[in-house]
Amino acid sequence: MSEPIVITSADPILKSLTFKPYRSKVERRVIAFVPGLDEPQTMEVHTPWGAMLTAKRGDFLVSELEKPHDFWPVDASIFEESYILLRPGYCVKKAVTLLAPLTEITNGDPDKLVTVVSLEGAETVRAGDFYLAKGVKGEIWSYPKDKVNEVMVPADD
16 A cells, blocks of 8 residues: 655645635534643544544643534644634634545545644545645644534635
8 A cells, every 4th residue: 555645734735725615513512621730731632533633731622512522632722713612611613614625635536545734643544535624824634524514514705
């Protein structure tokens, strides 16, 4: 099997992708990751889509309402710019997320593996199962294709 294509937020290929704007349509649960000073200041998080990411002190752990134990880390500065707290423990993403099919990077090959280097770590995914997401500060991450219709709507231009 060939090596995965590695993509970072500084990769020039991002300029050639067809990103489309989407907004989240769902409320989510959120907790701050604030371990005690005598506890480890990072935590490995096994995401619902199978990636292993690192939460660091001050990050936020976000999950769908019906699956509070299936969470993913969001960098604190990104959370502050991208989400609104509705009430304690609940948020909604206010920022537009740009999405492009990962198959645009693999010349249409859905089986090719792509390693996406996000702020929380690198994750390797099958191109046909994910979009490449780009956020408010140009940060990137992989976004499960099957979740787009569940939680996203096209944003008005």
